[in-house]
Amino acid sequence: MDRGPGDRVRARAWTGRGGLQLLPYTSHWVLCFSRCTGNPYTYDVPCIDYVEGHYRVRWPGWGDTTRVLGEAATAEKAVALVVAHLPEGTGPAVTGTADELGL
Numbered sequence: 814m815d816r817g818p819g820d821r822v823r824a825r826a827w828t829g830r831g832g833l834q835l836l837p838y839t840s841h842w843v844l845c846f847s848r849c850t851g852n853p854y855t856y857d858v859p860c861i862d863y864v865e866g867h868y869r870v871r872w873p874g875w876g877d878t879t880r881v882l883g884e885a886a887t888a889e890k891a892v893a894l895v896v897a898h899l900p901e902g903t904g905p906a907v908t909g910t911a912d913e914l915g916l
Contacts (some may be wrong), residue, residue, distance in 0.1 A: 836900035851910035
């Protein structure tokens with residue numbers, strides 16, 4: 814069952830370009846991704862929010878610290894923007910927390 818924009822993005826994130834294979838989680842109505850499976854999560858992967866009928870891809874953060882990377886009309890294009898801005902060497906999410914893994 815499709816419950817809206819967030820469900821569409823999660824589905825595309827797992828099925829697009831080999832699947833991101835990152836851990837998806839939400840925080841304050843924003844879809845975030847982590848390179849590890851435990852909390853605290855990594856804070857170095859772009860996130861996606863849905864604003865006024867379109868998807869906005871940005872670095873994590875709030876207020877003036879947020880840098881918007883781009884906007885997209887579809888979930889597929891939003892996920893493509895995330896993939897295009899992944900840190901070098903990003904692979905599937907690994908077991909553990911960001912602190913334990915030094916990420």
